[in-house]
Amino acid sequence: MANELHVNEPERIYGLVEHGEISVSEALSMIRKSTNQFGKAEVEISKEERIAKIQRELTKLIGLDSVKSLVLEIQAFVEITQRRISARLASDPVVLHMIFKGNPGTGKTTVARIIGKLFLEMGVLSKGHSVEVERADLVAEYIGQTAQRTREQLRKAAGGILFIDEAYSLARGGEKDFGKEAIDTMVKTMEDQRSDLIVILAGYSEPMEEFLETNPGLKSRFPITIEFPDYSAFELFKIAEEMLEQRDYQLNKAARRKLFRIIEDVRKKEQVNFGNARAIRNLIEKSIRQQAVRLVSKKTTSRTQLMEISDDDIQEVVDA
Amino acid sequence: MKRVIILGQTNAGKTLFTINFAAYLGVQSITFTFSDKQRGSYTRTIEIQDAIELLVSDRAHHTRSIQSAVLQIPWGKAAKRFEILDTAGLSDGIHSDETVRRGMAYTLATVREAEIILHVLDSALIAKKNVLHSIGEVDYQVAQFGQLHTGYAILANKIDVPHVKEGLDKICEEFPGHFVIPISALLKLGFKEVRDFVKRHL
Ligand SMILES: Nc1nc2c(ncn2[C@@H]2O[C@H](COP(=O)(O)OP(=O)(O)OP(=O)(O)O)[C@@H](O)[C@H]2O)c(=O)[nH]1
Ligand SMILES: [Mg+2]
Numbered sequence: 001m002a003n004e005l006h007v008n009e010p011e012r013i014y015g016l017v018e019h020g021e022i023s024v025s026e027a028l029s030m031i032r033k034s035t036n037q038f039g040k041a042e043v044e045i046s047k048e049e050r051i052a053k054i055q056r057e058l059t060k061l062i063g064l065d066s067v068k069s070l071v072l073e074i075q076a077f078v079e080i081t082q083r084r085i086s087a088r089l090a091s092d093p094v095v096l097h098m099i100f101k102g103n104p105g106t107g108k109t110t111v112a113r114i115i116g117k118l119f120l121e122m123g124v125l126s127k128g129h130s131v132e133v134e135r136a137d138l139v140a141e142y143i144g145q146t147a148q149r150t151r152e153q154l155r156k157a158a159g160g161i162l163f164i165d166e167a168y169s170l171a172r173g174g175e176k177d178f179g180k181e182a183i184d185t186m187v188k189t190m191e192d193q194r195s196d197l198i199v200i201l202a203g204y205s206e207p208m209e210e211f212l213e214t215n216p217g218l219k220s221r222f223p224i225t226i227e228f229p230d231y232s233a234f235e236l237f238k239i240a241e242e243m244l245e246q247r248d249y250q251l252n253k254a255a256r257r258k259l260f261r262i263i264e265d266v267r268k269k270e271q272v273n274f275g276n277a278r279a280i281r282n283l284i285e286k287s288i289r290q291q292a293v294r295l296v297s298k299k300t301t302s303r304t305q306l307m308e309i310s311d312d313d314i315q316e317v318v319d320a
Numbered sequence: 321m322k323r324v325i326i327l328g329q330t331n332a333g334k335t336l337f338t339i340n341f342a343a344y345l346g347v348q349s350i351t352f353t354f355s356d357k358q359r360g361s362y363t364r365t366i367e368i369q370d371a372i373e374l375l376v377s378d379r380a381h382h383t384r385s386i387q388s389a390v391l392q393i394p395w396g397k398a399a400k401r402f403e404i405l406d407t408a409g410l411s412d413g414i415h416s417d418e419t420v421r422r423g424m425a426y427t428l429a430t431v432r433e434a435e436i437i438l439h440v441l442d443s444a445l446i447a448k449k450n451v452l453h454s455i456g457e458v459d460y461q462v463a464q465f466g467q468l469h470t471g472y473a474i475l476a477n478k479i480d481v482p483h484v485k486e487g488l489d490k491i492c493e494e495f496p497g498h499f500v501i502p503i504s505a506l507l508k509l510g511f512k513e514v515r516d517f518v519k520r521h522l
Binding site: 010011013014015017018019020021022023024025028029031061081084085089090091092093094096142195255 | 355357361362363378384386388403410411412413414415416418421424425426428429430432433438456457458460463464465470501
């Protein structure tokens with residue numbers, strides 16, 4: 001297996017040893033070959049470049065300024081801790097389990113995925129993938145099955161991120177509920193496994209706070225909290241434009257104005273849940289279908305027409 | 321400050337060598353920094369005798385993190401400092417225990433930073449057992465790796481054990497062209513040669 005991989009970044013090679021994919025001998029021979037071929041400096045640049053690329057992916061996200069700077073802060077801290085340990089300076093273990101607070105569709109999963117990739121490159125995680133689950137994936141109906149189900153998800157997430165959406169719902173139903181069993185199992189695995197798994201508990205701010213209050217043991221185990229603010233109307237508008245662009249569509253002038261007005265209106269009315277990108281996605285998809293309906297009766301359509309979304313295609317009604 | 325890394329299979333005597341070599345260079349107690357990628361690092365000062373009791377063991381994979389200390393070698397009228405790094409023992413195959421594997425991975429990650437590699441072999445074991453069962457694939461790999469380094473030497477350890485001569489011969493046969501220093505970490509034999517070797521490469 002090892003030789004097929006052609007892994008030539010030392011950090012990756014150490015990771016493979018740690019996770020039992022290859023033996024020390026195989027690793028030594030790989031390191032020897034890679035340093036012969038590429039030399040030390042080149043290898044290190046490419047690692048940095050990959051990290052920079054992921055950072056760009058993060059900074060390119062619309063809005064989320066506070067989230068971005070916090071993620072970069074965490075990354076810098078992990079990097080410096082690694083260097084301090086290499087320099088054998090006193091350093092506390094870095095615990096990277098996190099709480100993500102915010103409304104649905106505020107970018108929590110996207111950011112979790114980016115964090116996974118970032119920590120893969122930094123050698124903190126061996127796989128960097130993210131497994132997204134909710135209560136039903138962890139909690140079973142019968143005694144004893146919850147631990148098993150939770151462990152299964154933890155196993156899937158090993159080497160990456162376990163992202164538990166609406167995590168507060170694990171506390172629903174109080175002491176006797178099996179949600180508690182899921183929490184206990186999770187905490188135990190986090191303790192045993194220590195490294196190579198990051199658990200992220202996500203959900204609406206308020207219920208998450210309550211959840212943490214009622215489970216004081218959790219707070220210290222999840223030392224990082226990231227708040228995901230609702231998007232502003234302008235940010236939501238930008239997100240809409242970006243979504244359309246990715247699908248090869250373009251808003252004409254009138255459509256832009258209309259879309260922005262709709263977004264602003266709904267934001268002003270503080271319609272529940274509109275602070276999120278999911279409602280925007282629905283709106284966009286609806287407008288794409290509307291455009292199709294508008295164009296389908298035409299015998300011929302130009303490329304520009306096929307791309308253009310006009311104000312008529314955008315519906316006034318928004319269902320969040 | 322240059323770094324001297326101690327490598328070898330588990331139970332070769334790396335930790336005992338590290339501690340006794342520090343004692344040989346004149347310290348009463350050794351200030352070890354224990355570092356581990358996951359658990360962070362911390363520093364403790366330990367009396368030599370306590371260090372031997374606590375950190376040396378015939379149990380396999382006793383050392384699981386990097387234990388490092390700053391030592392000095394007399395240099396004319398002054399002294400030159402270097403860092404010695406005792407590491408988690410390496411073994412062939414894939415170990416079933418994650419912490420052991422992590423220790424080994426960390427050893428590998430640290431090798432690159434060291435200017436001098438001292439590769440410890442258990443000559444007594446090699447005398448007693450066929451080389452297939454006493455010298456590991458990992459030892460050959462370390463030796464090959466060492467060739468890229470200017471400061472690489474093999475410490476053929478445990479020469480205080482009776483009938484060890486055959487082991488020393490086998491080591492020289494298996495690792496031709498390498499600098500082999502017979503030592504006893506227990507009785508501090510051969511330490512002058514080790515000190516001179518280190519000094520030459522500082
Ligand atoms: N007779 C004799 N025994 C030794 C010598 N060096 C080490 N030992 C013994 O060998 C065993 C292993 O020694 P350690 O120094 O703990 O070995 P290590 O290489 O650090 O092992 P790991 O930490 O597991 O990688 C202990 O029981 C030591 O007392 C030596 O020179 N002579
Ligand atoms: Mg040891």
